[in-house]
Amino acid sequence: QVELVESGGGLVQAGGSLKLSCKASTSMFNAYTMGWHRQAPGKQRELVARILPDGRTNYPDSVKGRFTISRDNAKNMVYLQMNRLEPDDTAVYYCSANYPWKYWGKGTQVTVSS
Numbered sequence: 237q238v239e240l241v242e243s244g245g246g247l248v249q250a251g252g253s254l255k256l257s258c259k260a261s262t263s264m265f266n267a268y269t270m271g272w273h274r275q276a277p278g279k280q281r282e283l284v285a286r287i288l289p290d291g292r293t294n295y296p297d298s299v300k301g302r303f304t305i306s307r308d309n310a311k312n313m314v315y316l317q318m319n320r321l322e323p324d325d326t327a328v329y330y331c332s333a334n335y336p337w338k339y340w341g342k343g344t345q346v347t348v349s350s
Contacts, residue, residue: 238262238339240331245344248321252348256316258331258341269335270307270314274327274346281330285316299325321348 244256256272269288275281285305286294293305304317314331326348331341 238264238333240333240339240341242329242331242341242344245329245346247347247349250322250348250350252321253317253319254321254346256318256329256331256344256346258314258316260312260314260331260333262312262333264334265312266309268333270305271332271335271337272303272305272314272316273330273332273337274325275330275343276324276327279327284329286335287314318346321346323348323350 239261241259242256244254248254267289269286271283271286273281273283284299285303287305287307295303302320307314327346328343329346330343333339
């Protein structure tokens with residue numbers, strides 16, 4: 237079993253930035269595709285960033301140019317740098333591992349005030 241623990245959420249004003257972190261407890265981290273997803277109240281969970289083992293990244297248009305996913309394989313960490321945050325970015329953000337997302341964290345709340 238893989239444990240994923242997110243941190244870094246909070247309350248921020250529109251236009252501000254936050255950096256989320258996710259610690260993975262697995263010796264297979266280097267081989268996993270890692271992702272960040274979010275779920276707003278009343279909406280489906282959506283993928284906002286994905287990073288492959290070789291470092292390639294993917295983003296949906298809604299966050300492209302504002303969010304950056306990165307990983308530190310030596311520390312079993314994955315990060316999500318979020319800039320120019322908007323009220324519509326308000327959601328619980330989840331870290332995920334091993335595409336198609338066998339493992340999930342419990343989530344961290346991000347609230348963007350207008």
